[in-house]
Amino acid sequence: MKLALLDMVIFTTYVVGLLGLALWISKEQKGASKNTEDYFLASKALPWWAIGASLIAANISAEQIIGMSGSGYAIGLAIASYEWMAAITLIIVGKYMLPIFLKNKIFTMPQYLEQRFDNRVKTTLALFWLAVYVFVNLTAVLWLGGLAIETVAGVDWLYGMIFLAIFSVAYSLYGGLKAVAYTDILQVVLLVFGGLFLSYLALDTVADGQGIVAGFNILTAQLPAHFTMILSPENKHYASLPGLSVLLGGLWIMNFSYWGFNQYIIQRALAAKDINEAQKGIVFAAFLKLLMPVIVVLPGIAAVVIFPQLSAADQAYPAMMSLMPVGLKGLIFAALVAAIVSSLASMTNSISTIFTMDIYSQLRPGKTQRHYVFVGRLVVLLSLLIALIVAQPLLGQFEQAFQYIQEFTGFFTPGIVVIFVLGMFWSKASSLGALAAAIGSAVCSILLKIYWPALPFMDRVGVVFLLCLLLCVIVSLTKPDQGLRVKLAGINFVTSSSFNIAAWVILLILTALYVVWW
Template identity: 80%
Template sequence: MKLDMLDSGVFIAYVLGLLILALWISREDKQEGKNTEDYFLASKALPWWAIGASLIASNISAEQIIGMSGSGYAIGLAIASYEWMAAITLLIVGKYMLPIFLKNKIFTMPQYLEQRFDSKVKTTLALFWLAVYVFVNLTAVLWLGGLAIETVAGVDWMFGMIFLAVFSVAYSLYGGLKAVAYTDILQVVLLVFGGLFLVYLALDAVSAGEGVLAGFGILTSELPSHFDMILSDDNEHYMSLPGISVLIGGMWIMNFSYWGFNQYIIQRALAAKNIKEAQKGIAFAAYLKLLMPIIVVLPGIAAVMLHPELNTPDQAYPSMMALMPSGIKGLVFAALVAAIVSSLASMTNSISTIFTMDIYSKMKPGKSQRHYVHVGRIATLISLGIALIVAEPLLGKFDQAFQYIQEFTGFFTPGIVVIFVMGMFWSKATSAGALSAGVGSAVFSLALKFLWPELPFMDRVGLVFLLCLGLCIVVSLASKSKSSNASVSLDEVSFATDKNFNIATLGVIIILTALYAAWW
């Protein structure tokens, strides 16, 4: 499939329009020069709608749209648990974790760890996150984005990756988080409406023109195993999504790590005007997460019937875009590319934030604010260059990149969650306890993977979390904290939420209960 002239024209117009918008947003601050708060935290002035839209745009990228649709092709609706469980996770993060971060006025997650523990914990986690963002997240987004461009536009995947990298630099390098967050609003609107339109076309095609409801009925009757939300232990994909564990096990750990302690996600909420605005943005994002499986998973399931001959599952979504009429296909493709670029920009902005504020500024203190912003921009360019080089060698052999990302990060996320949760809510947690949990996470995970290979990775994540939790408690009690730290005090932190947030939370719970009851 290739784009025709009209599609190409629409795509080029969208790209140019987005660049002009981003540069206009950036120019407002550039007149007086940015400081680190302007560049990395959008001057701490983001409204709720920008926070919510940017959270989703940063999250919904190639690994979600392409990768999760591919998992929908291979596994089915069960993969939607990542999205639906994330909705409730977001609300918990907004109520119990975000107030602590905002109270401590932090730029980065490692900065909080330094305030709570010491520089050893901060530096260890900062280096870890930099490695994961560059070698896992950036590479996955570039690789899947390059494959999407090759499938839809017929352009070689390597040129596609280079285009994505250059595009992300062009619109985010000078504007920082503000340029990324405000342009994300346009991209989310197009992604949602373009995605819903593709679902309509896919279901209509499945029913041979009989309509959406008929198409959905055919899918559920012809592919019943693809609509099991909780997989049985005899399912061939049970190792990826082990039954009830998606509701009560390791998926909670994966979600808390991603939505609560992941720099390029939580950075949007840290840039809010105030805590109420941040919580409204998070509630908005939670409802968008409920919608995402319809947009990204259903086309993958429909592709099982419409394109059963695909070489790899990750070709499902790009192949389904052939259903789009001329012009609309170009617009939806532009939104897909822009979402990929938004995630790249978000990740590189967070990489530059962590490198500059947590590592470089400690090595070179006392420099001007503009100097640190300049260093952050250089870090952006270097990280993209590295990711371009290693993307194909690291990911070229995987059929489902989304599952690869989850399993790889699952080695480390249990320890990260233990470090933050114990650091925030247990005053006796020490630096030694935190480091033991971090190291133990990798050691326990590797040991279980080789000694108990039949254990599903999500169950392994939950078990390793419990082991790390116990290890942190034992080591913390055995070691003595050098001094009490005010960052652990919750006396001045209010966990009260307003009526609208509480109603939004109740709504998410009711919707999730209905969804799982219907597709159990």
């Protein structure tokens, strides 16, 4: 599929406009220079609407848009559990975890681990996160983004990757998190409205011009198996979404690790001016998560009827873009690129934050704030360069890059959740117990993958979490620390009435969705 001249004009206008907006946001007062709080945490002054929009923009990228649309084509609405369960996870993170992080005034997740445990735990997890962000997340987003540009615009994937890297650097390198977060508002608006319009066109096409309600009714009538939220063991996709485990098992562990303890996600909330603003931003993001399946999964399901002969499920979203009229196709393409570059900018900013604040500043203490910001900018460039070099060798042989991400991060996710949850809410959790959980997570995951290959990935995560929980408790009781370094006393977990009302609304909406599509 090629883009018409008008589409390219619209896309180019978007690129230029975004860069101009980023430079304007990043502009400093005369004689001033950014310190580490300005660059890495947006001066701790982000409002709720910027936090919520930026959380979603950092989360939604090529692997979500193209991958989840492809899963909608192959599996159906059941894949929406990743989005809908995340909404509840965000509420729990906002109520019980954010107050602890903000009370301790941290920049990074490893920094909290040092305060709670010791430098060994911090360094171990910092190095792990740096490796994952550079060699898994960053490479996957670049690779899938390059393939998406090749599919939609006909540009070679390598040139597409280079364009994405340069684009993300151009608007985020100078301004840091502030430039990323505020431009994310534009990105999310474009993503949501562009995605909703594509869903409208998809349903209207299915109904042959009779409207979206008729189109939705036709889909549910012709594809009843695609509108089942809980898959039975007989379903050929059961290993990907193993029945009730989606609601009761490993998906919770994966969600808490991603939304609660993942630097490039939680960093937006850490940059809030206060806890109330952070929690309002979390609620805003949770409501947007409820909407995401309509934007990314529904077009994939509609593609089963409109394009039933696709050779690969991941072709669903690019194929559906062909429905867009000239001009609007450029807008949808801009929305897709917006999601990709936002995720790239978020990841590189978090990579530079962890490296500069948790590794470099410990090796070279006492340097000026300006020096640390300069090092952070260098790390952004270096991480993108590494990702560009290794993306094709690492991911070129995988049929699904999303599977590569899950398999690698899933080895460590259970241990991370154990370390943070016990560290926050069990005073006897010790440093050696935390290290045991981190190492045990990788070891147990690899052993289960080798000796119990039939165990679904999501169930394996749940089993390893329980094993790591037991391991951490045993080691902590036998090898206790001298004293708890982070105390929960004085941390207020009481939330505002508006937060509580929003949480109940989200819970009721989710309950209704699962009851209807059970």
